[in-house]
Amino acid sequence: MSGEGPFRGEIAIFPFERTGEGSRLVFSATRPEMVAAARATSSVRMIIAGTCTFHAFCGPHERTIRGNRATFFLPAREMRVRIGPGHFIGIRIPRPRLQAALDLFECDHDLGAVLDAVCFEPQLHGFGRFSERVLQFASDLDGGPDEIVDLVEFRRAKEQLLRLRVAQLLARAAVPERRRRTGSSSLALARAVEYIRAHADRTFDPASMAYEAGLSIRSLQLLFRREFDCTIVQFVLRQRLANARDRLGRGDPDTTVGAIARACGFHHLGEFSRAYKDAFGELPRQTLHNARRWVPPASGTR
The missing domain is CATH 1.10.10.60 (Homeodomain-like)
Known part of the structure; x- marks a missing residue:
């Protein structure tokens, strides 16, 4: 990770489980610009740009996402990102769990193939509303009472809902043409x-x-x-x-x-x-x- 000038940032991680292998939300604010390498992972990653600008490189794919709540999926392979000043939200979901959720929507496509097809695609049907819901969820976490937020049942329910909403986006993208x-x-x-x-x-x-x-x-x-x-x-x-x-x-x-x-x-x-x-x-x-x-x-x- 590198940046121009002294790096200043705040990162808050909300794990849905006590172990480090489950789904999680990451809230990050950076200043100034940051350049980072994202390692390959078995989890599926997604970024919701808030006020920052993302410029990402992954294999043959290259995409700039400006700070207008646009979203895009990050496949599980290694990539390089340049992140401008501002804040963003990251989502990580274990691949087997997301595949299981995708199957609930009667999608017969493999998760990997769907992710390759929508890599860096900011125009997924329903992504705007999804982003708003995640941002609202982040606000609820920030202002919610600790005795509720810390409950295992609360975290499990929120993780399941988040996973289903991501799977719904992917299921729609898997069959983009209802024609x-x-x-x-x-x-x-x-x-x-x-x-x-x-x-x-x-x-x-x-x-x-x-x-x-x-x-x-x-x-x-x-x-x-x-x-x-x-x-x-x-x-x-x-x-x-x-x-x-x-x-x-x-x-x-x-x-x-x-x-x-x-x-x-x-x-x-x-x-x-x-x-x-x-x-x-x-x-x-x-x-x-x-x-x-x-x-x-x-x-x-x-």
Whole structure:
């Protein structure tokens, strides 16, 4: 290990077991830049970059991961890393345990082959949420009561959950293209539309949509252009506006335009009102007002 100038760093290791052979989390903060050689190990290693920058070399692979919570897997062979100032989290899981967890997801691929395929791959489906959960776990450890954190049952449960989440990422990466089961581009498009309709009220995640559809985002973009004459983002906007118009048209006396806008995925009322008027020729408050004025005919009248 070497660095430029006096090395200053803090390293905290959280072992899930009392022995040194089990899974562990490593929290590290370094200053200034550090160059290190990571020895070959029988465990699988993973890095979550926090505020630092990782530049890693492993065989034919080379990757720079900037400090934006990107994640990548480190295979079990030797490598060299250059780590910029900042902090990061490392995860180590024994290979047999991770293989067993991978088998639970009905993945018939060998763990080694999967790791080779995703080496230094920062775009794994679901890695962003996984990183957030690990960072939250780190926060819980830092602020949690010692009488709970030190319990063997607590550590065992957390290790099992962490191992299953890593295995889930790898299982998804092992079969990256669900197009084998979609059968056609039209079915893939239908899956994408179904995903958008089910998630239109939330923050839109194109990578998750593409995973569910079984096509790349670029391929789906071309399909949306051809079938709907719009981009994916424009289609999401249309769906949100349609949902909002449906809710406004119900004339609920206890709701407001702002509440409906937020429920349909809009965060800025002014932008929502402009987009709504462009789409339907009237302001959302007018739709709500007209819906409240309309009184359905009484039952039995002609």
